Amino acid sequence: MSSPIRVLTAVPICDGHDSAINTINLEFIRHGIEVVYLGFHRYVGDIVRAAIQEDVAAIGISSYNGGHVEFFAEVVRQLGKRGASDIAVFGGGGGTITQDDATVMKRKGVDQIFFAGTSLADMVEYVRQHYGKRRTQVAKVEGDIALARKLTAIEDSFAQRRRRRNAGSTRRFGPERNSKRARVLGFTGPGGAGKTTLIDELVLRFLQRSPKARIAILSHDPSVVGEGALLGDRATMINSQNDRVFMRSMATRGQSGGLSPATEGCLDLLAHSDFDYVMIETVGTGQEALPFRSTLVDQTVLVMNPDYGARLQLQKIVMLDVADIVVVNKTDLERAKAALLEIEHRLAQNKYRQQIVATVAKRHRDHGVDMLYDLIMQDSTAGVSDRRNQTSERQRAATMKTRTR
Ligand code: B12
Numbered sequence: 001m002s003s004p005i006r007v008l009t010a011v012p013i014c015d016g017h018d019s020a021i022n023t024i025n026l027e028f029i030r031h032g033i034e035v036v037y038l039g040f041h042r043y044v045g046d047i048v049r050a051a052i053q054e055d056v057a058a059i060g061i062s063s064y065n066g067g068h069v070e071f072f073a074e075v076v077r078q079l080g081k082r083g084a085s086d087i088a089v090f091g092g093g094g095g096t097i098t099q100d101d102a103t104v105m106k107r108k109g110v111d112q113i114f115f116a117g118t119s120l121a122d123m124v125e126y127v128r129q130h131y132g133k134r135r136t137q138v139a140k141v142e143g144d145i146a147l148a149r150k151l152t153a154i155e156d157s158f159a160q161r162r163r164r165r166n167a168g169s170t171r172r173f174g175p176e177r178n179s180k181r182a183r184v185l186g187f188t189g190p191g192g193a194g195k196t197t198l199i200d201e202l203v204l205r206f207l208q209r210s211p212k213a214r215i216a217i218l219s220h221d222p223s224v225v226g227e228g229a230l231l232g233d234r235a236t237m238i239n240s241q242n243d244r245v246f247m248r249s250m251a252t253r254g255q256s257g258g259l260s261p262a263t264e265g266c267l268d269l270l271a272h273s274d275f276d277y278v279m280i281e282t283v284g285t286g287q288e289a290l291p292f293r294s295t296l297v298d299q300t301v302l303v304m305n306p307d308y309g310a311r312l313q314l315q316k317i318v319m320l321d322v323a324d325i326v327v328v329n330k331t332d333l334e335r336a337k338a339a340l341l342e343i344e345h346r347l348a349q350n351k352y353r354q355q356i357v358a359t360v361a362k363r364h365r366d367h368g369v370d371m372l373y374d375l376i377m378q379d380s381t382a383g384v385s386d387r388r389n390q391t392s393e394r395q396r397a398a399t400m401k402t403r404t405r
Pocket of ligand 1: 015018019023024060061066092
């Protein structure tokens with residue numbers, strides 16, 4: 001298989017025992033596996049939706065709450081009902097799952113249960129042996145499954161290109177493209193600024209205020225040594241666990257700068273796939289990063305943490321020259337007032353209209369996030385091509401500036 005093995009892991013509803021799965025996740029990624037981690041206290045429906053959208057080979061469940069026989073079986077049942085019975089289910093739960101339980105669970109379609117004392121190496125080997133081969137395509141798929149598998153095909157073509165350097169164009173994956181293009185919002189900023197929580201809060205507002213809107217999220221996390229990746233943004237997303245939201249987690253797969261080699265192709269497909277908005281989140285970026293080409297997104301949001309260090313640091317953040325909106329998140333922190341003033345001054349040097357918004361994204365019904373949502377909505381009525389031209393101009397200027405530093 002050309003791309004790394006992808007699995008999704010989760011802990012069931014009414015269960016906070018996440019220590020085992022955290023250890024197992026790390027071992028998997030160290031051995032080149034991409035792990036989409038959904039977190040703990042998760043419903044069957046959320047696990048199945050996420051597994052389908054992420055197009056994983058298998059779901060690994062760590063269960064300690066005693067309801068494993070029913071829970072695992074329901075995951076298998078719902079996968080089958082949604083046409084994704086080729087996604088395997090495996091897991092463990094130490095001494096809470098007995099040998100007899102495991103026999104019943106296997107009869108109900110579970111692949112494998114790992115008992116207390118199994119070594120991490122054995123689990124990695126099992127995943128490699130059983131989930132490393134490309135699955136035989138289910139004859140006719142539609143909806144989320146079809147879209148998810150096209151995204152995988154795009155990622156695969158880039159992985160093959162890296163090996164053979166002659167892969168075909170990604171165009172062939174979108175023959176039935178919708179001519180309407182979704183609005184694409186790009187979110188970037190340093191790690192730990194709260195981008196994912198902010199996006200999740202914006203999703204809540206989109207869902208509440210536009211009762212029919214459909215949203216896609218393309219979220220990036222870094223690949224690590226060994227080419228595995230912990231794709232953990234879903235664990236922070238609460239509101240995005242919704243049938244009107246399609247989320248895909250991507251690993252950077254060796255590319256620096258905040259995005260993956262396949263991002264552009266995947267974004268193009270999503271933007272023409274009947275969504276109203278596509279939100280793209282980069283990995284945590286550094287001072288020089290300009291992750292979005294001007295034609296890639298309609299609007300850029302730079303999310304910052306008030307603790308960026310001395311004022312001088314702001315002169316070095318190139319995104320401050322090009323972002324349409326700068327969000328200072330975590331403004332409940334002590335340094336927030338000073339940070340807002342300093343960033344305002346920094347933006348004033350640019351001499352064009354950039355908005356600055358103060359938020360506390362982790363707070364429900366945060367007024368700042370409401371303001372951000374309103375700004376984004378206002379902007380959607382402005383001309384997209386004008387804005388792209390302006391962004392393009394600013395990008396060019398910012399790139400020149402970094403080159404001459
Ligand atoms: C650590 C622990 C805790 C920690 C959890 C920390 C955390 N963040 O995970 C704390 C102290 C917080 C805790 C709290 C509770 N706990 Co507790 N906890 C345990 C304990 C001691 C160890 C579990 C563990 O992490 N093992 C380490 C892992 C690595 O090893 P393992 O379990 O043997 O698993 C192996 C395989 O199964 C496999 N595996 C496991 N998962 C997966 C998944 C995949 C995909 C794969 C491939 C493999 C795999 O990996 C291991 C390989 O050797 C168990 C007792 C026990 N000895 O099992 C109780 C236990 C699970 N807890 C129990 C209980 C009751 C609770 C509480 C309800 C107590 C209370 N009244 O407050 C709370 C509930 C917390 C919550 N929110 O859900 C009970 C559950 C009883 C039941 N289901 O009938 C147990 C069994 C203790 C007991 N004997 O009563 N707990």
